[in-house]
Amino acid sequence: MTIDPEQAIPLEQIELSVHEAASPAEPGKARDAAFWAPNVTRLTVDADRAAAGFNVAGKRVTGPQQGFGRLWQRTYTVKLGSSVSPQQLITEWKDHFGDFWPKGNRFHGLLITPGEVAPIAVNTGAGMKLSTGVLVLYADDESFTFMTPQGHMFAGWITFSGFADGAGTTAQIQVLIRPNDPIYELGWFVMRRMEDRFWKATMVNVAAHVGVPNAVVEEHTNLVDKHRIWRNAGNVWHNAAIRSVLHLLSAPIRRIRRGRAH
Amino acid sequence: MNTPVVSMDVRHVGGGVAVVDITGDVTATCEQPLMAAYEEASTGGTNRLVLNFTGLEYMNSTGIGMLVTLLVRANRQKQQLSAYGLTEHYRQIFELTRLDEAISIFDDESSALGHAGAS
Secondary structure (H helix, E strand, O other): OOOOHHHOOOHHHOOOOOOHHHOOOOOOOOOOHHHEOOOOOOOOOOHHHOOOOOOOOOOOEEOHHHOOOOEEEEEEEEEEEOOOOHHHHHHHHHHOHHHHOOOOOEEOOOOOOOOOEEEEEEEOOOOOEEEEEEEEEEEOOOEEEEEEEOOOOEEEEEEEEEEEEOOEEEEEEEEEEEEOOHHHHHOHHHHHHHHHHHHHHHHHHHHHHOOOOOOOEEEEEEEEEOOOOHHHHHHHHHOHHHHHHHHHHOHHHHHHHHHHHO | OOOOOEEEEEEEEEOOEEEEEEEEEEOHHHHHHHHHHHHHHOOOOOOEEEEEEEEEEEEOHHHHHHHHHHHHHHHHOOOEEEEEOOOHHHHHHHHHOOHHHOOEEEOOHHHHHHHHOOO
């Protein structure tokens, strides 16, 4: 969805929500305890989002060391000046997260709170939607982080943050990822361009929303580890692209089964 | 740039083992101190690094990301990485992020050093 800069929310209408950071930690609890997702072995998807989450339910999350391909750190930044504080930026980003995505992609998340599992549908550009999802691993008032499940294109996490420097507020997206399996690794250079288009468009929309039209997004890529982790080549079993195609092809069978059940 | 609220002290305990005592907050601001501590710990043929998290007070997702970067650097140098002193909360985070599959976790220093073969 592209957001009209004319519809940008005036700053005075952006209210700071109550964040956990503003509250003192409970005695005996770590200061960051409220920001982290509870530990889970396998992901579960709410019943009302189960249809969208068929590639997520029952999967494990995958950190960078559970992926297959080379490890990349990619950073996208956009300068927002004094139009918004980091906290206001993150509040707006959380509240409208999926609205900032380019047209044709869908984020099925609700509140972006730690532990939430959000199915996503990514437009591959080949007339097919790739169904996967994310776990909200961490969320505070200046950043939030998603972790990917088995089958996702990438193993790792992606952090959305806002920080202040001498020039005002900067919005940042930083990914630390390995392609999850050998097929995704083969397609890295195509996926890399897709990622660029996707996140740059997202950041332009975020910037427009907080009153900065025609923002310029900078991108920096760092190869952290050139080695592939061959013991994880079997991740291809969970490949969400393949499973999305199979799911699409088997739709008529599911319809027949549902008809017989009724 | 925010000032790091963390300190990293390196102890070489012999047998090619170095312990990094981490005290304070592990966030984006501690990248330089962490990498400097790694450089210092890696001198003299260190092949096992032990991270002491007893003084860890706060960690965010960027902090976890930096530990992954540290792990990659250690692996590249064929160094083994282990940790001890994690509270139950941080142990759970290591499990959730599956860092515990790459970094061996121990209850205390003697167990960690025992595993590292330095005691």
